[in-house]
Amino acid sequence: MASVDKFRVLIVDDVAETRENVRKLLQFESDVDVVGVARTGREAIEIAREIEPDVILMDINMPDMDGIAATEAIRQKSHFVQVVILSVQGDQNYMRRAMLAGARDFLTKPPRGDELISAIRRAGTMAHQERAKGGTTSAVTSSGLPSVPTLSSSQGKIITVYSGKGGTGCTTLAVNLGVALHNEETRSVIVDGNLQYGDVAVFINEQGKNTILDLATIADELDPEIVGDVMVKHGASGVHVLAAPSRPEQAEAVSGECFLKILQYLRRLYAYVIVDTPSLLTDVVLASVDESDVVVLISTQDIPAIKNTRLFLDLVSSLGVDRNRIILTINRYDKRIGITPEKISENLKVDAAAIIPLDERVVIPSVNRGVPFILGNKAQPSSRGILSLAENVRTRILSIEMEDEA
Numbered sequence: 271m272a273s274v275d276k277f278r279v280l281i282v283d284d285v286a287e288t289r290e291n292v293r294k295l296l297q298f299e300s301d302v303d304v305v306g307v308a309r310t311g312r313e314a315i316e317i318a319r320e321i322e323p324d325v326i327l328m329d330i331n332m333p334d335m336d337g338i339a340a341t342e343a344i345r346q347k348s349h350f351v352q353v354v355i356l357s358v359q360g361d362q363n364y365m366r367r368a369m370l371a372g373a374r375d376f377l378t379k380p381p382r383g384d385e386l387i388s389a390i391r392r393a394g395t396m397a398h399q400e401r402a403k404g405g406t407t408s409a410v411t412s413s414g415l416p417s418v419p420t421l422s423s424s425q426g427k428i429i430t431v432y433s434g435k436g437g438t439g440c441t442t443l444a445v446n447l448g449v450a451l452h453n454e455e456t457r458s459v460i461v462d463g464n465l466q467y468g469d470v471a472v473f474i475n476e477q478g479k480n481t482i483l484d485l486a487t488i489a490d491e492l493d494p495e496i497v498g499d500v501m502v503k504h505g506a507s508g509v510h511v512l513a514a515p516s517r518p519e520q521a522e523a524v525s526g527e528c529f530l531k532i533l534q535y536l537r538r539l540y541a542y543v544i545v546d547t548p549s550l551l552t553d554v555v556l557a558s559v560d561e562s563d564v565v566v567l568i569s570t571q572d573i574p575a576i577k578n579t580r581l582f583l584d585l586v587s588s589l590g591v592d593r594n595r596i597i598l599t600i601n602r603y604d605k606r607i608g609i610t611p612e613k614i615s616e617n618l619k620v621d622a623a624a625i626i627p628l629d630e631r632v633v634i635p636s637v638n639r640g641v642p643f644i645l646g647n648k649a650q651p652s653s654r655g656i657l658s659l660a661e662n663v664r665t666r667i668l669s670i671e672m673e674d675e676a
Contacts, residue, residue, distance in 0.1 A: 276303040277394030280323040282314040282340070283307075283356070284332040288379075292327060292356075295383055302390060311335030311343075318344050318351060324397035325390050328373070330357040338371045345372030345477075350400035352393035356381060365638050369472050375639050392639075399505065426537040427667050430463075430545045430558045433568035434578030439601045440568055442637060443626065443659070444546035445473045446644040447566065449507045450660040456541035459501070459510040461533065463558055464548040465521035468514025471502050475640020478502040481513045482532065486524045489531040494539060506645055510540070526553030533561055549578070551585070559586065564666050566597045566659070569618075571609045580618055594670065597662055599624040623662045626655035 279302055283289045289307050296302045306321050308314040312335050318326060326344065330337040341353045352374040365376045374393045377385060431444040445460060452458035462468035462482070471477055480500040485492060501510040512532075515521055536543045545558045559565055565586075569579040579598075587593065598620045600611045604627075611622040629643075629652035636643035644656050 276301055277325055277390055277397070278303050278305045278321070278323045279390060279394075280304075280306045280308065280314065280318060280321065280326045282309075282311070282326060282332075282337065283329040284309050285329075288329070292386075295386065296390075299387060302387070302394075311337060311340030314340050315343050319347065322348065323351060324401075325393045326351060326353045327386075327390075328353050328355050330355060330368075338367050338373075341368065341373050342371040350397050352397045352400075354386075354389050354393050356386075369475060369638070369640055370477075372477060374475060396505075426540045426543055427563040428533055428537055428543045428545065428558070428561055429564055429566060429663060430547060430555075430562040431566045431568065432547045432549075432555065432559065432582070433575070434549055434582045435570075435575040436549045438568050438570045438575055439626075439633075440549075441469055441473055441546050442633060443566065443568060443599065443601060443656070444544055445470060446642045446656045447660060447663070448509050448542070448544040449504075449642045449644050450656050451542045451544070451663065452507060452509045457508075457510075458542040458544060459512060459536055459540045461512045461536065461543060461545045462514035463529070463545045463554055465514050465524055465552075465554060466518040466548070468546070470511050470546055471513045473637060473640060474502075474504045474507075474509070474511060474642065476502050476504055476511065478513060481515050482529075483515050483520055483523055485512070485532050486528050489528045489535075492532070492535045497536070497539060507642065512536070524554065526557040529554045530557040530561055533558065551582075556589075559591065560589070562595065563670065564595050564597055564663060565591075566599055566624075566663070567620075568599050568601050569614060570602050571600070571604065571607045571614070573609075576609070576614055576617060583618060583620065593620060594666075594673075596620060597623045597659075597666055599626065599659060601626045602628045604628045623666070624655065624659035626659065627651040 281289050281292050281304060293304050296304055305323055306317050308317050310332050328337040328341055337355060344351055354375040354377060355368045355373045356377050356379050358379045368376050374396060375389045377389055431440055433440045448458045448460040460470055462470040484500045502513050503510055533543060547555045547558060567579060569575045600614060600622050603625045611625055615622045632643050632650055632652050644653050647653060
């Protein structure tokens with residue numbers, strides 16, 4: 271019988287040679303035990319139910335049912351089984367679909383041996399942690415914090431993360447900022463304000479049955495237990511996430527007024543409410559900006575992003591928003607580009623408070639795996655940038671509070 275400490279692996283691929291090659295690659299790993307193989311998606315579902323592996327290595331293109339559909343079916347029945355997708359299709363659309371289905375990792379065929387083994391160990395460790403929790407209804411997360419938030423007499427701070435141009439890394443920064451601000455004393459919740467195409471839950475590779483829609487219908491009757499039940503809990507950090515609706519057409523069910531009520535209630539439960547927003551200025555985005563203590567305004571070094579950032583600054587000024595509440599952040603900073611943060615600040619007449627360097631070797635794998643990079647090496651440039659941004663947020667909020675009291 272295999273040791274309980276070993277990672278039990280099921281290999282799923284319709285090509286016999288591939289199954290055998292993977293099995294041979296893993297046979298010399300002392301902490302890995304191949305406990306089964308399957309040729310199709312439906313066969314994988316049946317075998318997974320019978321042997322309950324820790325990790326499934328899943329091909330995508332197979333007869334009768336593809337690997338993404340099989341992954342979703344398996345994850346719905348067993349939340350502790352972790353799936354690593356192996357596919358010759360390496361584009362972002364496949365990665366996104368796989369992560370939405372519940373996959374823990376995505377590797378392009380043929381994977382390097384060390385890459386595959388590392389992915390198995392990461393997924394296997396997560397499976398063992400989930401098994402250890404035993405599916406109990408304990409109100410404590412793996413971080414040691416209660417999963418049901420409690421009301422506080424003090425008001426938490428709302429931080430809206432916004433960019434006037436899509437594709438600038440808004441969600442990546444919102445998620446990592448939320449994790450950086452979160453600890454036992456200052457708990458954070460990340461609210462997905464991109465109601466049509468929100469990805470925050472995908473970025474932490476966690477899925478729940480509930481979304482903001484479950485609060486929208488009872489926005490005037492919220493209590494801590496109801497809110498706690500709706501939240502998606504990120505096991506590795508303890509951060510809570512209020513997920514966006516699962517389908518784009520459901521977004522219209524959440525009005526700006528309703529969204530505002532939810533934010534106002536959440537600030538009674540959490541020290542920091544981080545709102546990830548789309549670039550489109552909807553009533554939900556404007557409600558969030560208006561209610562925010564500070565707005566993290568993201569720009570990159572390209573001209574369209576700078577132009578849209580200036581337009582947003584002009585708009586909020588006309589709405590009476592104090593520019594001191596704006597924390598200009600330059601994301602994906604590349605020193606090889608001639609448009610420096612100083613030039614951007616001069617153009618926008620707002621100092622760049624934080625600079626997040628371009629670090630694709632860290633950021634892109636982090637997004638694909640659903641693991642915020644701030645949880646890794648704190649000394650890497652991207653993590654240092656996020657920690658600096660978090661400190662800027664704390665300092666700016668304190669400064670505003672002192673000015674208001676004066």
